[in-house]
Amino acid sequence: xxxxxxxxxxxxxxxxxxxxxxxxxxxxxxxxxxxxxxxxxxxxxxxxxxxxxxxxxxxxxxxxxxxxxxxxxxxxxxxxxxxxxxxxxxxxxxxxxxxxxxxxxxxxxxxxxxxxxxxxxxxxxxxxxxxxxxxxxxxxxxxxxxxxxxxxxxxxxxxxxxxxxxxxxxxxxxxxxxxxxxxxxxxxxxxxxxxxxxxxxxxxxxxxxxxxxxxxxxxxxxxxxxxxxxxxxxxxxxxxxxxxxxxxxxxxxxxxxxxxxxxxxxxxxxxxxxxxxxxxxxxxxxxxxxxxxxxxxxxxxxxxxxxxxxxxxxxxxxxxxxxxxxxxxxxxxxxxxxxxxxxxxxxxxxxxxxxxxxxxxxxxxxxxxxxxxxxxxxxxxxxxxxxxxxxxxxxxxxxxxxxxxxxxxxxxxx
Numbered sequence: 001x002x003x004x005x006x007x008x009x010x011x012x013x014x015x016x017x018x019x020x021x022x023x024x025x026x027x028x029x030x031x032x033x034x035x036x037x038x039x040x041x042x043x044x045x046x047x048x049x050x051x052x053x054x055x056x057x058x059x060x061x062x063x064x065x066x067x068x069x070x071x072x073x074x075x076x077x078x079x080x081x082x083x084x085x086x087x088x089x090x091x092x093x094x095x096x097x098x099x100x101x102x103x104x105x106x107x108x109x110x111x112x113x114x115x116x117x118x119x120x121x122x123x124x125x126x127x128x129x130x131x132x133x134x135x136x137x138x139x140x141x142x143x144x145x146x147x148x149x150x151x152x153x154x155x156x157x158x159x160x161x162x163x164x165x166x167x168x169x170x171x172x173x174x175x176x177x178x179x180x181x182x183x184x185x186x187x188x189x190x191x192x193x194x195x196x197x198x199x200x201x202x203x204x205x206x207x208x209x210x211x212x213x214x215x216x217x218x219x220x221x222x223x224x225x226x227x228x229x230x231x232x233x234x235x236x237x238x239x240x241x242x243x244x245x246x247x248x249x250x251x252x253x254x255x256x257x258x259x260x261x262x263x264x265x266x267x268x269x270x271x272x273x274x275x276x277x278x279x280x281x282x283x284x285x286x287x288x289x290x291x292x293x294x295x296x297x298x299x300x301x302x303x304x305x306x307x308x309x310x311x312x313x314x315x316x317x318x319x320x321x322x323x324x325x326x327x328x329x330x331x332x333x334x335x336x337x338x339x340x341x342x343x344x345x346x347x348x349x350x351x352x353x354x355x356x357x358x359x360x361x362x363x364x365x366x367x368x369x370x371x372x373x374x375x376x377x378x379x380x381x382x383x384x385x386x387x388x389x390x391x392x393x394x395x396x397x398x399x400x401x402x403x404x405x406x407x408x409x410x411x412x413x414x
Contacts, residue, residue: 004193004196005126005185005188005191005193006123006126006127006134006188006193006195006196007134008183009122009123009126009183009184009185010123010126010127010134010137010138012179012180012183012184013119013122013123013138013141014137014138014140014141014144015141015176015179016077016081016114016115016119016141016176016180017115017116017119017138017139017141017142017145018141018142018144018145018148019081019084019145019172019173019176020080020081020084020110020111020114020115020145020173020176021111021115021116021141021142021145021146022141022142022144022145022146022148022149023084023088023145023149023169023172023173024053024084024107024110024111025111025142025145025146025242025245025246026145026146026149026150026245026266026270027145027146027148027149027150027152027153027169029150029245029246029248029249029266030149030150030151030153030154030157030249030263031153031157031162031165031166032046032249032250033259034157034161034162035100035162038162039096039097041097042369042373043250043369043372043373044366044369044370044372044373045097046369047246047247047365047366047368047369048101048366048369049100049101049104050104050242050246050362050365050366051362051363051365051366052101052104052105052108052362053104053105053107053108053111053362054108054242054358054359054361054362054365055108055358055359055362056104056105056108056109057108057111057112057115057354057358058354058355058356058357058358058359058362059355059358060108060109060112061112061117061350061351061352061354061355061358062348062351062352062354062355063112063351064076064112064113064117064118064347064351065117065121065347065348065349065350065351065352065354066347066348066351067347068117068118068121068347069121069345069347069348072186072187073118073119073121073122073184073186074180074184074185074186076112076113076114076118077113077114077118077122077180077184078177078180078181079113079114080109080110080111080112080113080114080115080118081114081173081174081176081177081180082173082177083106083109083110083113083114084107084110084114084173084176085170085173085174085177086106087103087106087107087110088166088167088169088170088173089166089167089170090102090103090106091103091166092163092164092166092167093163116139116142116334116354117347117350117351117354119138119139119141120135120138120139120334120338120350121347121350122184122186123135123138124338125186125187125188125195126187126188126195126196127195127196127197128195128196128197128198129196129197130196130197130285131197131285131335131338131339132281132282132283132284132285132289132331132335133278133281133282133285134196134281135281135331135334135335135338136277136278136279136280136281136282136284136331136335137277137278137281139277139281139327139330139331139334140273140274140277140278140327142270142273142277142330143270143271143273143274143277143323143327144270144274145270146245146266146267146269146270146273147267147270147271147274148267150249150263150266150267151260151263151264151267153165153169154259154260154263156168215341215342215345216340216341216342216345216349217345218345218348218349221341221345221349222352225398225400226340226398226399226400226401227340227341227349227353228398229395229396229397229398229399230333230336230337230340230353230395230399231352231353231356231357232356232391232392232395233293233297233329233333233392233395233396233399234333234353234354234356234357234360235356235357235359235360236360236388236389236391236392236395237297237300237326237329237333237357237360237388237389237392238357238358238360238361238364239360239361239363239364239385239388240300240304240326240364240385240386240388240389240392241326241329241330241361241364242360242361242362242364242365243361243364243365243367243368243381243385244269244304244307244322244326244382244385245266245269245270245326246364246365246368247365247368247369247372247378247381248262248265248266248269248319249262249263249265249266250262250372251307251378252265252315254377254378255310255312255315256312265315265316265319268316268319268320268323269319269322269323269326270323271323272319272320272321272322272323272324272326272327273323273324273326273327273330274327275323275324275327276296276323276324276325276326276327276328276330276331277327277328277330277331278327278331279324279327279328280292280296280327280328280329280331280332281328281331281332281335284331284332284335284336289332289335289336289339289401290336290396290397290399290400290401292328292332293329293332293336293396293399294393294396294397296325296328296329296332297325297329297389297392297393297396298325298393299321299324299325299328300321300322300324300325300326300328300329300389301325301386301389301390301393302321302325303317303318303319303320303321303322303323303324303325304318304322304382304385304386304389305318305386306318306321306322307319307322307378307382307385307386308379308382308383308385308386309379310377310378310379310382329392333353333357334350336399336401337349337350337353339401340399340400340401364385367381367384368381371384
């Protein structure tokens with residue numbers, strides 16, 4: 001039986017997120033102890049780099065989304081992979097905080113051109129049916145990168161030092177560039193194909209009626225309650241997610257864990273994230289997406305409360321639940337956005353939501369570092385994390401991804 005080429009595309013998107021997110025968002029944290037030791041920065045000063053990355057990525061995301069809609073994502077991905085290689089080389093030569101901050105601004109360009117948004121758009125163009133499953137598989141790449149790179153980087157740093165380790169990592173984006181050039185195509189039409197599931201009924205969960213692929217104009221989308229509910233959910237949960245993953249190694253070290261065990265804790269978070277991304281993506285294809293989202297947020301909230309307790313006995317339970325919930329929300333936000341608003345303005349819509357979730361994520365990383373510097377503990381920082389997940393759960397009740405009787409979106413305008 002011949003495999004639909006869309007799964008090759010999904011595999012390429014998977015590998016893209018493994019490399020870009022794995023190196024920029026998670027693997028970079030393995031360098032924290034070395035950077036603090038060499039330069040003597042505060043944790044707030046160090047983590048300000050991540051705020052810059054996510055603020056810049058958020059501001060650039062609408063532009064990146066519009067360029068993706070206009071020119072296709074393949075060109076964007078090739079540009080991003082090449083730029084990532086340049087960034088790693090530059091990082092290995094920094095001698096000041098200003099140099100580090102400059103590289104992290106360039107990291108933002110990589111995330112916009114070769115990160116989550118373009119991979120979601122690429123995969124969504126290839127799948128109508130099984131889109132939740134396909135996106136769940138693709139987004140697992142972010143978690144696998146979080147499993148692989150923290151531990152790998154820790155080992156390589158111990159063997160060669162942090163500057164040489166950074167240079168050795170350049171091989172990853174170069175190999176990615178070759179794979180994108182050889183295999184990625186923007187749409188099924190480029191291969192003489194149709195999207196998976198096109199031309200046949202794709203029933204909504206719990207119904208037998210066909211759900212046609214919809215297309216909501218950008219301006220109309222901005223006037224809907226669903227858009228802003230998703231934006232608030234994204235901003236709140238990305239604050240929680242990025243604050244946790246960026247500080248987890250340092251958090252575990254503060255509880256007495258060894259460097260390797262602390263890195264293993266971050267890897268555990270991402271293993272559970274992988275499970276959550278695929279599991280909740282599959283459930284979104286089978287059941288009501290809003291209900292799946294709410295269950296997902298409940299799991300994540302329990303994990304956040306357990307982290308805030310600062311209990312060594314509860315920490316692995318907390319990491320497991322938080323990771324499972326984090327993985328699910330990462331997938332569900334993409335699936336629900338594409339389902340509610342369609343593909344025609346998908347880049348602009350995702351890009352605009354990305355502005356807010358990037359700001360939330362960047363603030364989460366930076367403010368968590370500042371709170372630790374002022375209090376000497378992560379307890380208050382993780383209490384804020386749990387509170388923001390509660391806010392996201394409330395916003396999720398306003399999300400509507402159904403269709404009206406005429407087959408058009410039943411999303412109400414604000």
